[in-house]
Amino acid sequence: MNHSQNAESACFIPFKGATDTLPLPERFTFPFYYEPHPLAILASEELQEHLENQTEWEHNFGLEANQEGLVIGKMFGVLVVRNPQNEIGYLAAFSGKLAGENHHSLFVPPVFDMLTEEGFFKKEEAVLNQINAEIEALENNPEFLSLEEFLKTETTKFDAESDDYKKRIKASKKERKAQREKAVAEGISTSDLEILLEELRKESLKQAYFLKDFIRQGEARLEEIQQKVNVFRNRITFLKEERKNKSNALQQQLFEQYSFLNAKGETKSLFDIFKNTVQGKPPAAAGECAAPKLLHYAYQHQLEPICMAEFWWGQSPKSEIRKHKHFYPACRGKCEPILGHMLEGLKVDDNPMLVNPADGVTLETIYEDDYIAIVNKPAEFLSVPGITIQDSVYERMRLKYPNATGPLIVHRLDMSTSGLMLIAKDKGIHKSLQSQFIKRTVKKRYTALLNGLVSANEGEIDLPLRVDLEDRPRQLVCYEYGKPAKTKWKVVSQNDNKTKIHFWPITGRTHQLRVHASHSLGLNCPIFGDDLYGTKADRLHLHAEWIEFRHPITREVVTFEVAAEF
Incomplete structure (x- = not known):
């Protein structure tokens, strides 16, 4: 048996359960927006059972009380495949490292193993x-610290x-x-005046x-x-510059080692994949996610990809929202360019984000x-035109009111959110209404x-938010860089493990x-049907x-209401 066959037998996992009744998908999963195929769900359930029962390694996912180690939840992925013998099974992978290691039985290996003891990464890391150790030693050197303090004093x-001497000179000048x-006022003789002036001049010069x-x-x-002091500072500066150059060179070497195949048999390095993107270079940890490893x-190993899914295992992180066992799409910042290359040659589901869900839908005034x-x-109706879809509230209003001036849209709603939007028919009205929004x-x-069920009846949430730069438009809770975000809420009713609630942003x-x-840290209950922060539903x-x-012309306070249809 050759190396490829050995690797295949180690990582190709036959299904435990019957799959005969589950039809194969016609196309491969579009990884950035999908509902898991039943085969992918079955593979995920089998992998989750393995995670719950395995004893080979220990990793603190935050699911067990008092477990030692830093809590680190993890994304796992499954790829349903057909092998050369026409058998259906699946591959499993984890993102990044698991229990501090890159290799574990059952899981596919990394595309490039930077942790190999004899590899260049370990050597350069040393x-x-x-x-780093020399910089730290220099920065904490007692002689250096003493000299810096002495220089400051x-x-x-x-x-x-x-300053004191200059003040005394200024006072002396005033006195002279x-x-x-x-x-001059006393009218002393010319000779005495000249003598006095000479003495004063000498005193000034002195x-x-x-x-x-x-x-x-x-x-x-x-x-x-x-x-x-500079003996130390110059050495520290030199070492920091050397560290920067070596780190950049090591990163570049890593980028070139990470080379990815696609369905056509073509290979591209991380550097080549990202060089024409907006960022121009791969972000940190690119290529370490589950999806690229699996494909x-x-x-x-000549395994035909059929469908895939990725799920979160463990406690939710403090910043981003990840729920235990929930499925999530591949991240866009790191994975979209890589998977864009890797999916070439596969028949992939259409990108649903390129389809206008508002086509034929009436916009009620x-x-x-x-x-x-x-x-x-x-x-599922855009407030303003998107990158690929123009149909939106703005476009509909522009067509309905061709003589209107200004931006028309006073405020926006998320595409997936329904409800009331305020339209201004001219620039002045828009400015007046915008001012009310700015003043809150x-x-x-x-x-x-x-x-889910909320335990309290009402309250206020204060969690600052910023965009997830690696996975737009997803938002993160961030106390360091996030913008203030506050919401008041009150429970309306609860029934069948659902909570109807009012929000006042x-x-x-x-x-x-x-x-x-x-x-x-908020309500810990996602909105029903939230495909970003919860579980997808009909909407x-x-x-x-x-x-x-306040109406900008009549100055009367006006209210409008349309009840939710759920």
């Missing part, structure tokens, strides 16, 4: 660690003495001026000389200390006058159906209500049902 002392003016000499000596003393292994309009946006005098209420961040509902059960604002 060099970088040595540089002497500099402060010198500056204070210089007074002496001259007094002498003070200027002493100041110059004081500064020269002081600066020379500080320079002597500075040179001793690369399948192509290497519930109120209008000469200045404003209120529309009831359906779910506009009041809005949303109704949502949560997938105090701020208006992207996906604010969806994240605040789903996050473990996202979130509706902007009530709005209150």
